[in-house]
Amino acid sequence: METIPYTVTPREDTGLINAKLGIWLFLASEVMLFGGLFSAYIFLRLGAVSWPEGSSILNVPIGTFNTLVLIGSSVTMVLSWAALAEKRFDRFRLYLGLTMLLSLLFLVVKGFEYSEKFSHHLYPASSSFMAIYFTLTGLHALHIIGGLVVNGYLWGPGSKMWASDPERFTNRVEIAGLYWHFVDLVWIFLFPVLYLL
């Protein structure tokens, strides 16, 4: 079977393993994806006759709680990678498991927030604010779900690679972590923009 090159040793010309260059290129495209929607937010807000204060519609304490949950999941994610670097597979499992639990908690809280809005008959069509709120947080939540799928694979069936190729597996976890921290980073900007301003 043809193996994928440069999964462990860096490529000479880039000085990076291929997966790392790949994920950073992907994240650069993600910056532009979310950046486009952030621009849409600015455009809508500039053009609006009046714009509601986020805190008058959204629940700030719940948003703050979710921010802390997501930051916590970023820490456990990086600790799971550090555990593998220390060759502590049991700790890796524990930390990645915690990361997934925290991501699930984030989604549950987000779902609660959404249903709260729906119960007050606030839908994406209700106003420009609600439209951009649901678009930005919805796209972000899809990214959380994507991260859960990847992390779930690495925690479960994918972790078999630890026995056969530990270095490559450690790199996989690092790459998944880079994606996860990016999802955290997007929320760090979404939270003040939507909830506080």
Place this chain on the structure above:
Amino acid sequence: MTSASSELDTHTRTYLAVFGALAILTVVTVTVGYLSLPVGAAIVVALSIASLKGALVASFFMHLISEQKSILWLLLLTLGLLLVLIFILIIAFYDHAGTIIVT
């Protein structure tokens, strides 16, 4: 082996310190939000704190401080293009300010 594991302990301490800083900054930004500053000042403060938090995540969790320079250049290029994107939209807006585009 002992030096390698103590180095990792240092890393773990760094990660936890960054977590503490991020948590404190989150509380700060929420507290400032309750002060009801004028809109302009509120935007500057909120985005400055968010940028600082983002820089902490990128530098320490994503290891950008010790990453290859090529990645940094790639990200700077991306941020530059992002600013152009936002700038074009704002220019387009002021170009049409006062004009009703959609009725």
